[in-house]
Amino acid sequence: MRHRDPVLMGPGPCNPYPEVMEAYARPVLGHLDPDFISLMDEVGERLRRVFQTTNQLTFAVSGTGSAGMEAAFVNFVGPGDTVVVGVNGVFGGRMCDVAARCGAEVIRVDAPWGTPIDPNDLLDAHPSPKLIAVVHAETSTGVRNDLATLGAKKGDALLLADCVTSLGGIDLRIDEWGVDIAYSGTQKCLGVPPGLAPLTVSDRALAHLRETPQSWYLDLNMIAKYVTGGDGARAYHHTAPISSLYGLHAGLGALLDEGLEASFVRHQAVGDALQAGLVERGFELFAAEGNRLPQLTSVWVPEERLPSGTTEADVRRSLLLDYGVEIGGGLGDLAGKGWRIGLMGHTARMRNVQLLLASLDDILV
Amino acid sequence: MRHRDPVLMGPGPCNPYPEVMEAYARPVLGHLDPDFISLMDEVGERLRRVFQTTNQLTFAVSGTGSAGMEAAFVNFVGPGDTVVVGVNGVFGGRMCDVAARCGAEVIRVDAPWGTPIDPNDLLDAHPSPKLIAVVHAETSTGVRNDLATLGAKKGDALLLADCVTSLGGIDLRIDEWGVDIAYSGTQKCLGVPPGLAPLTVSDRALAHLRETPQSWYLDLNMIAKYVTGGDGARAYHHTAPISSLYGLHAGLGALLDEGLEASFVRHQAVGDALQAGLVERGFELFAAEGNRLPQLTSVWVPEERLPSGTTEADVRRSLLLDYGVEIGGGLGDLAGKGWRIGLMGHTARMRNVQLLLASLDDILV
Known part of the structure; x- marks a missing residue:
């Protein structure tokens, strides 16, 4: 054919940047090879610049954007936690499903599809939720939701944002806006094929990291020991998707060069x-x-x-x-x-x- | 550098086959493009030949081998289910962890590292477990465990096998041996970079599929509607990792040509x-x-x-x-x-x- x-x-x-396709052709290295560890560190640095954050735990989850969504919830939400979720499209609805599977009490705040969610409706939905979640750029409707107001008024709640379609394409200020947990996908405004989910987590959120998340694969306690090392040693968790990370590294390079x-x-x-x-x-x-x-x-x-x-x-x-x-x-x-x-x-x-x-x-x- | x-x-x-690296360079298609759906169907056919199975639900999970492990457990095991796990290396131990996070009662059967597990020890561990799990080829020790005896004597239990390091390298007969659920990884004997987890599920196992697995990302109820279609329509679940699937398609082609x-x-x-x-x-x-x-x-x-x-x-x-x-x-x-x-x-x-x-x-x- x-x-x-x-x-x-x-x-x-989207169509990937030519630099990304070129990067796929690089020789495969082992996931503990010193050159690959350096590249992974650079991916983290580049992601921090693109997310506009200093969050140390910033890396690419080994799965698509939806795996990023799941990682964002399973590590911070457990049985009985109250989670407020804004829904004005498919992906807000998906967040409710994911949060419910973590055992959370989900308070769903709907807005008509095609319109943004009023941040105050989310803030008023519950006096002290564990977490407030919203989609920054709804791929199902083409609508942008306001993160800055939520971040400014969130109080003790953690603010979780789906940035799959926003990252790299419109302004997104993780630190300035007070977003605690955010994930994206590679195949949108980053110009890379699908397969990885950039994720960033604030230190404030890390204080709420579950000891034993229901997902082993997405357990940030263990993944952090590989992607950031901590004491310098890199503990193997799962074999990183090497070639896809080459591609992401190159795509982020193209974006930051521009x-x-x-x-x-x-x-x-x-x-x-x-x-x-x-x-x-x-x-x-x-x-x-x-x-x-x-x-x-x-x-x-x-x-x-x-x-x-x-x-x-x-x-x-x-x-x-x-x-x-x-x-x-x-x-x-x-x-x-x-x-x-x-x-x-x-x-x-x-x-x-x-x-x-x-x-x-x-x-x- | x-x-x-x-x-x-x-x-x-391992080093990927040259055909695989070539395949990565193919133009990216949409995940609902008719040519991509055809390629995904071919990946399924090729995986069935390599797994030696007729299982319809045979596809590549969008994650590494460890995501395959998690998919194999979360879809079939829930709170209170009794699971017997053979442990003679790292990956048997990991299966215990994953099963426990699903809420299972895990009965762990140890054998010394470097030696195979006696199938009878697993069969005798509990009179009526929901599932018996074992690693076919332990990457941590270089030992092969016996699946055929387990399959022949499993009774009502489901037999789950980790085939990450075995698939494509040593004989593995899913149907003949009576293995119900098996997963692998691309980066071992398939000669493809890491990033995907081939998975196969018997109809017998599908009868035990959980209605709402704790993982949304790995929920086979939803994934099956995309990868096998059923009534012909393909329902979007998550965006498939297109380029990685090109690579797997080519690697399976190289293996089957040989x-x-x-x-x-x-x-x-x-x-x-x-x-x-x-x-x-x-x-x-x-x-x-x-x-x-x-x-x-x-x-x-x-x-x-x-x-x-x-x-x-x-x-x-x-x-x-x-x-x-x-x-x-x-x-x-x-x-x-x-x-x-x-x-x-x-x-x-x-x-x-x-x-x-x-x-x-x-x-x-």
Whole structure:
């Protein structure tokens, strides 16, 4: 079978930076090789810069973004703990499920999909929760939630943030905003294939680290002895995914060479251009103005513009197979009626906006 | 920093097949792209051939071998379930830890490190356990445990096997031997970088699948809807690690092109040659005769052959940095006194045996 190479404008994965693909080709080293340990340390340093944190325990979990979510909960939440979770999309709902499986009392605070959650609704939901959790950038709706207000007013609670779709694409200040636990994924604005989940944990949160989390694989007590060493010795926990870490190292390098701020500006510029182009073509944006993500655009598809007898899914299929452009279907109310279009990492380039809009002009009536 | 490319003769990772590194360079596809779904289906077919099973639920868990271990337990074991675990090395002990975190009553059956576990000791440990678990090839000692007898006599119990170091290197017959749940890792005899955990589950085990496992990330109820589809539709669970799956697909292709039986013969031939060469040089083999793994050799290092003032760790460091050969240190009784030498996957070649023995002749006195 020939290799297709679609432009990945779905909700993730994006196209990886060329430097990342190059890094995959590096010779595999052992997980205790001194050069690999150095590389892992550099990954930690680079992640700290991208997360804008000084948290020592900052590393890539050996699993996808969802493994990051699970690591964020199982290490800090146990039976009987009260957890307030904001839900305005799929991933907030998933956090409720994960927290409940840890035995937590979950207080779910809903906001309509497409709108941000009012931080005060989360803060008022319980007088003294163990933890407040919210998704920074909802991949299912294209909405940004406010972390800074939560961090400023959280009191004794820990603040946990899903930053899968935000990290590297929009401003995210772990320390300044008072986020205690945050995780991300590599396949979004970091421009790396899926497979790893960057995670950062504040010292404040570490004081609440469970002694024996229900997950052995994600147990931070043990993982920390490998990734940060502590007394200098590195205790083996599980075999690190070497080649994927080479890829992440290179992707973070590409991002930091560009500069965080420059990356945010680039993501904003292409997102603005796409959203303007879609509105011009009769699409209605789904996410509330003022909280729209540039890197993930959700839209209602104008039915009258679909070629006769076709559905939005037919158009997406044609975009993929005839035009070489992948976009994502809608979720929730948007299912069958809307799209989610990603402009993340290496995909966040004006030429991709132009390609998609030109392809739509070709297909739509 | 220049790239070093050591020959990886530790307990894993091994050197990947060239075809695998080539596969990493393939363009990234979306996790719902039809071509990627086809590739994932092919990975399942290839894994079934390598596991020697017809189990439909056979796929690669998105994590390392230890994630496979956790997936194998959390989906089938819950509070109060009785689990018999054989322990004759590190990984048997790890299974006890994982099972206990699921709330299981763990009955631990020990055998001395370096010797196999008597299957009857496991069968006699409890009259009606929910599950019996054992490591097929103990990476910490180089010993093979007997699965066939356990499978034949297990009765109503489920048989769970850790096949991280065995899969692809020595005979492993999931269906014929009656193994219900088995997992492996990519970085051993499959000749692929670390990062994925092949898993296979019998229909008999699926009847015991927990409705809500404590892990969301490893919940087989949900993962099965993505990897096997069932009614044809693929429900998204988490974003698959695309590039790693390309690598596994290629590694399994290399193995099956060679032929399973031919791979076993190759692993046996190089293991025999290495073990004979080490004995000739005054090393004493640690694993009991008759149950020695060819792909993982554990030896006592003859102290009198170490250069004056050096330790076994100094020799390993010199092998790595001066000769470009990585081997592993000992664990348990072997710590500081012995080595573990892997010949797995692409590393299992006679030229690597010759290189290591010649390097040792150069270093030792």
